[in-house]
Amino acid sequence: MSASAHLESPQAAGAALPAKTIGSRLASIVGERRVLVRQNELLTYTADGLPGYRKHPAIAVFPGTRDEVVKVVRALAELHAPFVVRGAGTGLSGGALADGVVLLGLQRLTRIIDVDAENARAIVEPGVVNAVITRALAGQGLHFAPDPSSQAACTIGGNVAENAGGPHCLKYGVTLNHILALTVVLPDGEVVKLGNPTGESTGYDLLGAFVGSEGCFGVVLDATVKLTRDPQAVRTLLADFMDVDDAARAVSGIIAAGIVPAALEMMDNPTIRAVEASVYAAGYPTDAAAVLLIEVDGLAAGIDADARRVEAICREARARGVRIASDADERARLWQGRKKAFGAMGRVAPHLVVQDAVVPRTKLPETLAAIRAIGERHGVTVCNVFHAGDGNLHPNIPYDATDPDEARRVEEAMGEVMRVCIEAGGTITGEHGVGLDKLGYMPLVFSEDSLATMCRLRDVFDPERRANPGKVVPVHSCREWGRHAAIATAPVDREPSVVPVPEAPGGRLREETLRLREEIRAAQQSRTPLRVVGAGTWLDAMHPVVADRKLEVRDAEIVEYVPGDLTMTARAGASLASLAAAARANGQCIGLDPFGDEKGTLGATLATASAGPLAHAFGTPRDNVLGVELVTGDGTIARGGGRVVKNVAGFDLTRLAIGSWGTLGVITEATLRLRALPEQDLTVALALPAQPRATADVLARLHALPLAAWAIEVVDGAIARALNVGDGPLVLARLAGNEPLVAAQRRELATLGDVAAVDGDVWARLRAIEPPGATVVRVS
Ligand SMILES: Cc1cc2nc3c(=O)[nH]c(=O)nc-3n(C[C@H](O)[C@H](O)[C@H](O)COP(=O)(O)OP(=O)(O)OC[C@H]3O[C@@H](n4cnc5c(N)ncnc54)[C@H](O)[C@@H]3O)c2cc1C
Structure with a gap:
């Protein structure tokens, strides 16, 4: 090893800590081959998925086991050395960049430790690639639902740190909704468990605070993830529009109709053309102003009714055509075009700015129009490919960064785009995180006091602020400014040219x-x-x-x-x-x-x-x-x-x-x-057998039934009588959805025993009575 770089501890700003000292210490834990200090060896780690930033780590260390990770973190704590964790480095906000500090790479921790199919959960190491989990579950009827478009490369540790989203998060929720528990090593070396594998938790939601903390709160050692049942049926539709506004109106129409598609994605004309000119060509119409890729999934019974409804809403919004994928191959092709759209844009110009912002869904038409106008004013092409169902925009600009004039125009255009999104009531990132890239925008959406409170939260996990220093919250907003001057003065590559808007409405x-x-x-x-x-x-x-x-x-x-x-x-x-x-x-x-x-x-x-x-x-x-x-x-x-x-x-x-x-x-x-509110909302009571063992059997079968109920509660005889819905223990189920879906669910329940419709106001009465000594159990 050669020692060519130096580390500075933020605790002792100015006091240089030789990389050699740290390198030797780390090598004693993981072996010399797993520690890199030469600049040429470190080159790979100077960038992440977001072009435009380069930061040079002083050292990179690659532990191979959780035990080694803990030892490395403890050694760094003793040396007061700052560090940055890195998964696959696909992040799009510069979050995994280490500027003169230690880079802790976790890509060797790739074990799926346990799969518990019965309870639909798995324990995985942080370096496991997202798509690998679902692949490992093949044939078990389960999958890991968060599906960032980078899922073939990004890791669970990175997904947790960024609270990653993806097309199917519209229905299934983001990463946080699929993490039951984490084992984490805090920056001071303490190992803690957050959350609970059963999903029940009491006390402060430290798991919720940790997920999305962008590597600033500690290092994920393993994650207990929730697995999702594969849907019985899927329909994938491609609707094409000659006007972007019409496509945006269709998005609002679908959501307002109470349909929650599994995914609802939009691509505009420049994106469509980029995809169709690439190897990922999916058969999108190149003359369309925009296409919507819409997927509905769930129980087979209601799926065609939902798909027809979606098609009707698109046609009402003046869709030129709506096509339904006829088989799994066509579906895969339609999705490949969407998921590889960023890659396809790489052919248009040597560099690409990938943006991430969110606006209220009803503001999509005016926001897209404003973004178009900004692009025209600055003479740049904005390609929109985004999660329209939740208003999560990705306006991207292909450009040549070596042309200073073009780079300046892109910079200005992006600043204006951010401002438009904030002024529409939106925010600066929906899934890519703040990292380095969005630091300068944080004061535009949060007051000084809010930012200072976030810093105080960070200090609970990492009082020395050594984990991912200088990311997420601009440090000048923190009251402890002086103490962390070394981090605070770390240069931020670019400041947005926008005027702060007040945080409070x-x-x-x-x-x-x-x-x-x-x-x-x-x-x-x-x-x-x-x-x-x-x-x-x-x-x-x-x-x-x-x-x-x-x-x-x-x-x-x-x-x-x-x-x-x-x-x-x-x-x-x-x-x-x-x-x-x-x-x-x-x-x-x-x-x-x-x-x-x-x-x-x-x-x-x-x-x-x-x-x-x-x-x-x-x-x-x-x-x-x-x-x-x-x-x-x-x-x-x-x-x-x-x-x-x-x-x-x-x-x-x-x-x-x-x-x-x-x-x-x-x-x-x-x-x-x-x-x-759903098209149909039916509450039924399923009588339970008197004998406890038979009841347990029915409840086990109930758990396995394919239902999409809004509520399922088991009540004992005392409550059933008080509610006037029966004489003994029973299951109350609120079946919601379109007519065929509700009817099918009722039929499923009837396979377990006698089912009778009851008045929907039973839920309000149930919440109010709950007599002492009676029991209500939620089935989930
Ligand atoms: C083509 C492309 C498409 C993308 N599409 C999406 C998308 O649809 N949705 C989406 O949300 N994102 C998307 N991303 C962004 C990116 O893939 C996600 O943010 C992903 O979660 C990052 O995972 P990673 O392993 O690459 O993390 P890295 O980039 O290595 O790190 C990201 C952050 O996580 C921290 N980190 C990593 N591992 C750990 C750990 N074990 N413990 C603590 N902190 C850790 C790092 O310090 C850093 O701050 C896309 C990226 C690309 C390049």
Whole structure:
């Protein structure tokens, strides 16, 4: 080994730490062959999937086992040496770049440790390539649902760190929704377990905070991933449009109709032409202004009705043609064109800027028009290929970076595109992360206080900020600026040329937020404990707070409700009943239905992470909230997330606040993801046998049935009688979907016993009664 580079510890800025010293130490753990220090050997690791940045690591180390990873991290901790973890290096935000520090490569950790098909979960090492998991499950009727277009190369560690998405995340959710537990080595060398393999978790959602933390919170040693059943049937449609606006309207129409396609992707004309001119040609019409690639999947019974509905909506939006893939080969070809579109653009020009931003779905037509105009004004070609179903745009510009004038125009155009997306109520990244590339945009979507709160969260995991230094949160926003000057002054390659826009809607904080802040500050000064009170219906739950002073959350307004986007922003004092009523008036519903009084407030539901029967289909409150505003115990007003359905900008304060029982702050506002009410909504009761063993058998068979129910609860005889739906234990199931789908599910249930339709209001009554001593069990 030759020692040609030097490391600086951010703890002792200016004090150079010879790479040789660190290299020898690391070699003693992993062997000399697994440590690289020569510049020519390190060249491969100077870039990731995003062209335009080059950073030179001082050393690269490649452990081969989890044990070695822990030893390496502990050695780096002793040496106070900063490091950057790298998976496959396909990231598109410069996140895996190590600038003069240690690069910790995990591509040798490729073991699938365990597959538990019965419980649909697997434990994998971080270097396992995404697509390999699904390949390993062949013949078992299961797959790993997150499918970034880079899935043939990217690793699970990288997916976790970026909270990666992909085309099928529209229906199945992003990486976070498929991670049950993680083993992590923290930057100080401590090994911790986050989450729970059963999926149940109590306490702070540290797993939720870790996923998407872009390598800044620690190193994933293994991940317990949730496996998804293969759908019974799939239909893939290609709709082509002569006007991009029409395609965008079709997207809104499909979502508003309550259909949740597995995937809903858009490609515009420049992208189509690039794909068709490449080896990935998929038969897209090259004269179309845009095509939509739409996939519906699920139970065979309802699939053709959904596909016909999608086709009708596209035709209403003036689609020129709609084609349904006739077999698996055609489907694969249509998808290959989409998934390799970035690669196809590589033929157009030597360099490509890949952008990632999100806008509310209803803003797609005007945003796409604005992006087109920006491209024309700057004389650059913008190719749009993106996850239209969740408004996640990828405007990309092929260009020649060696032409300074063109590079400048691309730079300016991208800055303007970002600004347009933010002004439309969107955010700066939906799946690629902030990394280095988006650092400069963070102050445009988060206030100084929000950014400082994110830094405080990072410090919980990594107080020395040695893991992936200088990424995600611009350090000048942190209060501990001086302590981390070495990192803060690390050069950021490019600053966007956009003017900051206020983070809060309308640029103003609401009066109640300011009032609460003052009360909290006063209480902090006088060291008076506070008891946060919503409607006061559940104050004695769990371990009641003992405090003389109450902090009442009163503001109950719905701040913004956009039915077309299926999003609603409300103040924390709003009752769930009022939110549900507003949604119902628009044929929609909220995914929150906790047991207890309907007068209960949004704030309390989120603070306690209370869930009800709908959690079967829509998950817990953490899965239903897109963003929160909270006032922390020192009076800091922080926001996490945003108002769009996909968002990986910054560390996840939202999931952390939910279920924190008021211990991290007072939730003052939240944005909810809504659902469209289904075409048919049928509740049935399935009588259970009296004998426990026979009941257990029925429940096991129920678990294996192909159902797409919104709720399934098992209630005992006492509750069944109180609800007036039966005399003994039974299963209550809420079957939702189109008519054939609901009928088929009912038939499936009837194979287990007597099934009778019951009034749908049984769910509201169930949530309200729950007599002491009676039992309700969720089947999921
Ligand atoms: C052609 C192409 C298409 C893409 N399509 C998509 C898409 O559809 N959706 C999408 O979301 N992304 C997409 N991406 C981006 C990228 O593939 C994902 O972000 C992916 O999750 C990165 O995985 P990786 O193994 O390459 O991670 P890397 O690039 O190596 O690292 C990414 C980040 O993860 C951190 N990291 C890696 N491993 C670990 C670990 N074990 N513990 C802690 N931190 C770790 C790194 O420090 C870095 O910050 C695409 C990229 C390309 C090139």
